[in-house]
Amino acid sequence: MIKGKKAILQKGKxxxxxxxxxxxxxxxxxxxxxxxxxxxxxxxxxELKELGAYDIKPVFRGAWFKSSKKDFYKITYFxxxxxxxxxxxxxxxxxxxxxxxxxxxxxNWEEFLTLKQTFSISANVSESExxxxxxxxxxxxxxxxxxxxxxxxxxxxxxxxxxxLSINLHLHRTMATISIDASNGPLAKRGYREASISxxxxxxxxxxxxxxxxxxxxxxxVDPMCGSGTLxxxxxxxxxxxxxxxxxxxxxxxxxxxxxxxIWEKVKNEAQANIRPLEKGLICGSDKAQSSIDAVRTxxxxxxxxxxxxxxxTDFKDIESIEDSIIITNPxxxxxxxxxxxxxxxxxxxxxxxxxxxxxxxxxxxxxxPKYIKKVSLAPAWKRPLKIGxxxxxxxxxxxxxxxxxx
Numbered sequence: 001m002i003k004g005k006k007a008i009l010q011k012g013k014x015x016x017x018x019x020x021x022x023x024x025x026x027x028x029x030x031x032x033x034x035x036x037x038x039x040x041x042x043x044x045x046x047e048l049k050e051l052g053a054y055d056i057k058p059v060f061r062g063a064w065f066k067s068s069k070k071d072f073y074k075i076t077y078f079x080x081x082x083x084x085x086x087x088x089x090x091x092x093x094x095x096x097x098x099x100x101x102x103x104x105x106x107x108n109w110e111e112f113l114t115l116k117q118t119f120s121i122s123a124n125v126s127e128s129e130x131x132x133x134x135x136x137x138x139x140x141x142x143x144x145x146x147x148x149x150x151x152x153x154x155x156x157x158x159x160x161x162x163x164x165l166s167i168n169l170h171l172h173r174t175m176a177t178i179s180i181d182a183s184n185g186p187l188a189k190r191g192y193r194e195a196s197i198s199x200x201x202x203x204x205x206x207x208x209x210x211x212x213x214x215x216x217x218x219x220x221x222v223d224p225m226c227g228s229g230t231l232x233x234x235x236x237x238x239x240x241x242x243x244x245x246x247x248x249x250x251x252x253x254x255x256x257x258x259x260x261x262x263i264w265e266k267v268k269n270e271a272q273a274n275i276r277p278l279e280k281g282l283i284c285g286s287d288k289a290q291s292s293i294d295a296v297r298t299x300x301x302x303x304x305x306x307x308x309x310x311x312x313x314t315d316f317k318d319i320e321s322i323e324d325s326i327i328i329t330n331p332x333x334x335x336x337x338x339x340x341x342x343x344x345x346x347x348x349x350x351x352x353x354x355x356x357x358x359x360x361x362x363x364x365x366x367x368x369x370p371k372y373i374k375k376v377s378l379a380p381a382w383k384r385p386l387k388i389g390x391x392x393x394x395x396x397x398x399x400x401x402x403x404x405x406x407x
Contacts, residue, residue, distance in 0.1 A: 022108055025088040025177075027258060031055075032072060033179065035062045035083040037388040040208045044081040047211075051075045069260060073267045076182045076253060080207035080234065080244045084187055086168050086179035087256065094176035096129055097139050104143035104169075104178060111257045112180065115148060118159035122181075123169040130171060140169050140178065165255050183245060184252035188389065190233075191247030192302050195295035197228045201330050202389035205366070206234040207244070209386070209395055213328055213364045215239075217282060220325045222361075224316035224353075226285030229296030231328055232309055235283050242304055243271050278305035288315035317349055319357065327354070327363040333372065347375035354378060354398060362399040370394040 026032060034053075036044045038061060045056055045063060052071030057064040067075060076085045092103040113119055123137035130136050144167070145155040166181035188204040209231065215221050217239050223231050237244060245251075253259060287293055293313045300306035331350060333343070354363050355378055366386065367373050373383065373396055381397040 021111075021257075025091060030066050030068065030072075031064060031088065032067065032075075032182070033062055033064055033086040033088060033177075034075075034079075035086065036081070037061070037083065037204070039385050039387045040081055040204075043208065043211050044079075047079060047081050048075065051078055069258075070263050070267060072182070073253060073264050074271075076187075076251060077243045077245050077267060077271065079187060080238065081204060081211065082187050083204065084168075085182040087182050087253065088177050088179045091175060091177040093174050094128070094130075094171060095174055097135070100130065100136060100139045100169075100171070100176060101143045103176065104140045105147050107147075107178065109144050109147045110151075112255050113144075113156055113165050115152060115154050115156050117164035118157045118162075119144065119165040119167060120158060120160045120163040121167050121169065123171070125171045127173045128171050129174075136169055136171055140167065164250075166252055180256065181252045183248065184250060184255075185248075187244065190237075190244055192233055192299055193228065193230070194302060195228060195298040197289070197292055197295055199368075200228050201230040201366075202391070203230060203234060203244075205386060205388045205391065205393070206230040206330075207238070208388065209328060209330075209364060209366050210234050210238055212384070212395060213326060213397075215326045215328070217279075220281065221283045222322050222325050222327050223285040223329045224287075224319060224322070224327065225329045225331050226287050226296050226311070227292050227330065227332075229285060229299045229311075231330060232283055232285045232296065233299055233303060233306075235328070236278060236300070236303055236305065236309060239283070240276055240278055240305055241271075241274050246271075247302075275304060278308040280308045281310055282308070284310035284312070286312040286314045286316065286319065288313075316353055319353070321357045321359065322361055323358070324360045325358075327358060327361050327365075329363075330366040330368065333368040343372060344375050347372045348377065351376035351378050360400065362397070365396050365398065366393055367396060368393045 034048060041058060045058065048056055048063065048065055051074055053065040053067045053075060055066040089107055090103065094100050094103065121137040121141050123133040125131065125133045125136050141158060149155045166184045168179045168181055170177045188202055190203050215235065221235050226232055285296060290313060293311060297311055300309050368391055370393060373394065378398050381399045383394050383396045386393050386395050
């Protein structure tokens, strides 16, 4: 008979002694945490609502939210803007390294992990007596390893690159929270990027640009400097309603004690049934570099309807015209251009192209180096910072480009 939280069971030689079942934070209130870059928090919260989240409470670099189990799976599967979705297990006061170790060791880790599986720890520490995130993560790692060692004389292995379970620690001042990463890795890693070029655009940045453009498929979308095609891929997935994590083979939420395989299967089946085809020519791109053309063709062919995207090998300066379209592009900047290139002239040419050859089109240009915005000889409709993935770029809208080149 089990009495209290400290009661244990043992079945067979060497078996893990199990504590009584704990009720974790996410189970009590159906509450989760979304990590979000500050510059896109507004549109990310809108996305959360669209995917079924409620009682959303924004905080620094993220938002707490509640949802049903089905919508929690759906949010993790579909979100294009979130960095991660975390499943909080325990929160506790933490004044020093011993508090951290002791509390981390009280979690029933055999409910999430076996000795044959690997795990990783990511940690974020701010305004705490423990000043180093790596040290804090190491204390949690030791607690988990010792939890198993005390029961089996064996310890599970750590795998930082491809773990079976990703664990997150957040420590702010004297409050710590230990969570499971619902997707078991950054949501920015979609899985379609099989070929790349130097300094490729991060998927979450591209998805944010597509979202802010409000492109809905009523007009063609054109990227005349497509690089390896991240913007094109994100546009296709959004228009065709393809889940952002369609290529992910395993999720952290599958390791939760209350994981419901039937509900998860229903989410995937409904998503598959909701995918719609892409009309030929609705999305198209071009680039002057053959390496970029090779990369984008490789990447789009791995996606549903990727063959419907038109790709041309041409310099934007040689394009005769782009009419009545939505132009979305991430022009090459310092790190992606040769040292001999004149960046000032490049952006003057871009401004001339938009002004003289893009009649009745609206352009959304992401500047990885915002200092070049002033070199484009057009007045922006608006500018907004997009600080994601280590870049501090700006998205600029030019609208409408109404010059009639035939007049």
